[in-house]
Amino acid sequence: MIVTVRMKNVIPRGETYCFRMRVPSDCVASLGKTEITQSLKTKNPLEAQKAADLLKEKWTAKFEAIRKPATPASVAVNSPALIAEEFRQTLLGRVDQGMAEIFARESDAKLRERLEGYGEFMEQLRQNQRCGLDLSEIGIKWPLESSGNQQVDRLRRKALIDVIRVMRDAVDEALGDQGEVTPVEKPSPKTQSEPSGSPITLFLTVPKRRLFLIVFIAFACGFAGPSHAASDKWALLIGVDKCEAVGELKVCSADALALKSVLQQIGYPDNHITVLVDNNQSNINATPTIGNVERAIKRLAQVAKADDKIFFFFSGHGVTHDGTSFLVPTDGDLTRGVSLTWIKDQFAACKAREKVMILDACHSGAAKGVSGITPDLKTVGNLVMLLSCEKDQVSWPDKQGRHSVFTSAILEGLSGKAANADRKVTHQTLADYVYDSVRDWTYENQKNEQTPVLVADTSGDIVLADIALMKPSVTSNVDGGALAGVAIPSGMVRIPGGSNSGTDPDFGAYSLTVSTFYMDRTEVTKAQWDIVYSWASTNGYSFDNAGLGNTTNHPVQTVNWYDCVKWCNARSQMEGKTPCYTVSGGIYKTGQSSPDCNVSVNGYRLPTNTEWSYATRGGLSNKRFPWGDTITHSDANYRSEASCSYDISPTRGYNLAYTKGGKTHTSPAGSFPANGYGLYDMAGDVWEWCWDSSGSDRSLRGGSWNHGADQARCGDAYWHDPSIAHIGVGLRSVCR
Numbered sequence: 001m002i003v004t005v006r007m008k009n010v011i012p013r014g015e016t017y018c019f020r021m022r023v024p025s026d027c028v029a030s031l032g033k034t035e036i037t038q039s040l041k042t043k044n045p046l047e048a049q050k051a052a053d054l055l056k057e058k059w060t061a062k063f064e065a066i067r068k069p070a071t072p073a074s075v076a077v078n079s080p081a082l083i084a085e086e087f088r089q090t091l092l093g094r095v096d097q098g099m100a101e102i103f104a105r106e107s108d109a110k111l112r113e114r115l116e117g118y119g120e121f122m123e124q125l126r127q128n129q130r131c132g133l134d135l136s137e138i139g140i141k142w143p144l145e146s147s148g149n150q151q152v153d154r155l156r157r158k159a160l161i162d163v164i165r166v167m168r169d170a171v172d173e174a175l176g177d178q179g180e181v182t183p184v185e186k187p188s189p190k191t192q193s194e195p196s197g198s199p200i201t202l203f204l205t206v207p208k209r210r211l212f213l214i215v216f217i218a219f220a221c222g223f224a225g226p227s228h229a230a231s232d233k234w235a236l237l238i239g240v241d242k243c244e245a246v247g248e249l250k251v252c253s254a255d256a257l258a259l260k261s262v263l264q265q266i267g268y269p270d271n272h273i274t275v276l277v278d279n280n281q282s283n284i285n286a287t288p289t290i291g292n293v294e295r296a297i298k299r300l301a302q303v304a305k306a307d308d309k310i311f312f313f314f315s316g317h318g319v320t321h322d323g324t325s326f327l328v329p330t331d332g333d334l335t336r337g338v339s340l341t342w343i344k345d346q347f348a349a350c351k352a353r354e355k356v357m358i359l360d361a362c363h364s365g366a367a368k369g370v371s372g373i374t375p376d377l378k379t380v381g382n383l384v385m386l387l388s389c390e391k392d393q394v395s396w397p398d399k400q401g402r403h404s405v406f407t408s409a410i411l412e413g414l415s416g417k418a419a420n421a422d423r424k425v426t427h428q429t430l431a432d433y434v435y436d437s438v439r440d441w442t443y444e445n446q447k448n449e450q451t452p453v454l455v456a457d458t459s460g461d462i463v464l465a466d467i468a469l470m471k472p473s474v475t476s477n478v479d480g481g482a483l484a485g486v487a488i489p490s491g492m493v494r495i496p497g498g499s500n501s502g503t504d505p506d507f508g509a510y511s512l513t514v515s516t517f518y519m520d521r522t523e524v525t526k527a528q529w530d531i532v533y534s535w536a537s538t539n540g541y542s543f544d545n546a547g548l549g550n551t552t553n554h555p556v557q558t559v560n561w562y563d564c565v566k567w568c569n570a571r572s573q574m575e576g577k578t579p580c581y582t583v584s585g586g587i588y589k590t591g592q593s594s595p596d597c598n599v600s601v602n603g604y605r606l607p608t609n610t611e612w613s614y615a616t617r618g619g620l621s622n623k624r625f626p627w628g629d630t631i632t633h634s635d636a637n638y639r640s641e642a643s644c645s646y647d648i649s650p651t652r653g654y655n656l657a658y659t660k661g662g663k664t665h666t667s668p669a670g671s672f673p674a675n676g677y678g679l680y681d682m683a684g685d686v687w688e689w690c691w692d693s694s695g696s697d698r699s700l701r702g703g704s705w706n707h708g709a710d711q712a713r714c715g716d717a718y719w720h721d722p723s724i725a726h727i728g729v730g731l732r733s734v735c736r
Contacts, residue, residue: 019038019052232309234273257275308354313357359387491520491521497515536574540589541590558729577602605735615677629646669685
């Protein structure tokens with residue numbers, strides 16, 4: 001059994017630190033505990049981390065010494081996961097002997113008959129017949145009897161699939177390349193008429209080419225061929241939220257913008273990524289009209305050389321009319337759009353070695369009668385198509401309403417969660433990860449089905465991302481400035497230079513123009529603050545406030561403007577950068593002064609109001625908040641009030657998710673989904689100090705956990721005495 005050992009970060013408690021480590025499930029019985037806790041006698045966070053690493057090595061070695069397969073007698077914790085693991089281990093213990101006996105007495109012909117039997121079994125199950133497959137030789141009773149616990153049943157079903165995979169592999173090995181058996185879990189949503197104790201259904205399929213509702217077409221040479229490194233990468237990303245003829249969507253532009261950030265991290269040059277989103281009012285050629293989409297697809301297909309990779313992504317409505325499937329741009333309708341067949345023809349003529357097409361189409365909210373796209377299962381050479389759902393299914397938004405469930409899984413998979421043992425994300429591992437993630441989430445949260453579809457024609461795996469080489473930098477930037485090729489500082493994201501103009505629903509017309517800069521991904525946490533504060537205190541700095549925080553992973557708060565400016569200087573010096581803030585030519589370290597700020601150096605500093613406003617919108621225009629025009633407690637940690645028409649939270653007052661013992665507080669940094677630039681918590685949680693002044697006051701942006709929705713708006717700015725520290729005020733730094 002593969003066990004992942006996870007260790008929580010060291011946690012300051014007074015003057016000591018606390019080491020915590022979860023005990024692997026198969027070691028629980030021997031240790032008599034589920035978690036190891038030990039105090040570390042040091043005041044230095046770096047020493048505490050080293051001590052924690054040593055403890056982790058010690059306990060990991062101990063776990064390896066006592067680890068043994070879980071059995072019912074040795075498991076002390078009666079959790080659904082452990083019950084299912086016992087079931088799987090018990091079955092696996094019988095497989096070797098059972099399958100050995102089967103192979104010993106049966107010829108290849110008999111094995112082939114058994115293989116065909118799996119196919120008959122599958123067809124009978126599809127017709128909802130209880131039937132057909134003798135698994136008693138390896139100790140499996142069929143149909144599985146319900147345990148009365150849906151979670152246990154679901155996990156046991158997955159465990160049984162693991163066992164069938166072992167059988168499949170044995171049959172494949174015996175038959176060579178004559179066929180394979182692939183199990184597929186297909187849970188059906190429970191209806192009111194379905195009895196609670198009904199048997200679990202297992203779907204098995206038996207194609208030569210792999211078919212698991214995600215359809216895979218392969219050349220005869222199989223899957224082991226090496227992938228070809230591309231000399232260059234090109235991407236076209238399209239997000240269509242506004243289409244009056246079909247219906248308005250909410251997450252498509254955010255899908256495309258978030259994917260751009262991930263592609264940059266995995267090696268796509270910024271100037272090789274084209275983004276068409278319908279909230280781009282500053283550039284009419286970058287809006288997803290039918291003409292713009294078709295021209296962009298042609299350019300993508302024509303620009304690629306023989307060794308290149310191309311990546312096409314569309315998030316929006318998909319429609320089938322008179323047998324033709326097409327994608328619906330902003331000026332499309334139920335009978336008119338960009339033909340999927342035409343797109344495939346463009347890619348067929350493209351010289352690129354590897355081509356990837358990802359379609360997140362037919363979102364929730366489509367006009368009644370929209371049937372979605374219905375691609376045929378034919379593809380062109382070296383083209384991989386991954387679709388969010390089957391015909392007549394809904395592509396659901398996630399629980400936060402920021403991205404679709406499908407795109408969320410794509411983003412996670414490309415960022416590393418779909419990596420194989422070699423730390424590479426291939427088209428197949430991504431499809432597998434997306435398939436499991438999407439089906440599990442939609443069934444558990446919507447009691448419905450959404451089945452991603454993969455159609456591929458390739459002689460080997462296409463490597464989409466190499467996590468070992470994943471760059472924290474980009475090879476160029478939009479304004480061609482001095483940042484090209486510079487590594488992104490740890491914990492920060494790149495904010496691309498450019499302009500964002502539009503009309504804010506509450507504050508009217510605005511125009512924001514910035515050069516490229518980097519910004520902290522989250523608000524500065526208490527742990528980050530403490531490390532710099534400790535260094536600064538021994539290097540000539542003095543602060544008015546030491547800073548407070550609910551825990552180390554919550555944002556630091558109760559710091560004034562002067563504290564934050566000096567902290568930025570100290571962070572710069574500690575990391576070998578040039579400090580931005582000076583007083584009379586010297587580095588600003590002490591007292592309450594109004595320093596000069598040199599924005600041309602590479603040190604850390606507070607953002608200007610313009611930089612903050614540009615960054616918080618995340619590439620969107622004309623919106624009240626970083627994600628749209630309304631807000632709920634699922635969007636941010638703030639105080640909900642019925643007096644705001646755009647505050648539609650079903651719960652009022654403070655966010656109950658962060659209320660304990662009647663006391664409300666901040667939320668952990670990064671608790672809510674990121675905006676289009678990858679920035680978390682730009683609305684709510686804590687106010688963020690900025691550089692700008694109004695008289696003697698300084699700017700605060702973003703609102704906080706104890707303020708209303710009106711102060712969490714993108715266009716709202718609050719002016720405050722820079723010497724005052726408050727429980728709802730923190731910071732987020734930037735640099736160049």
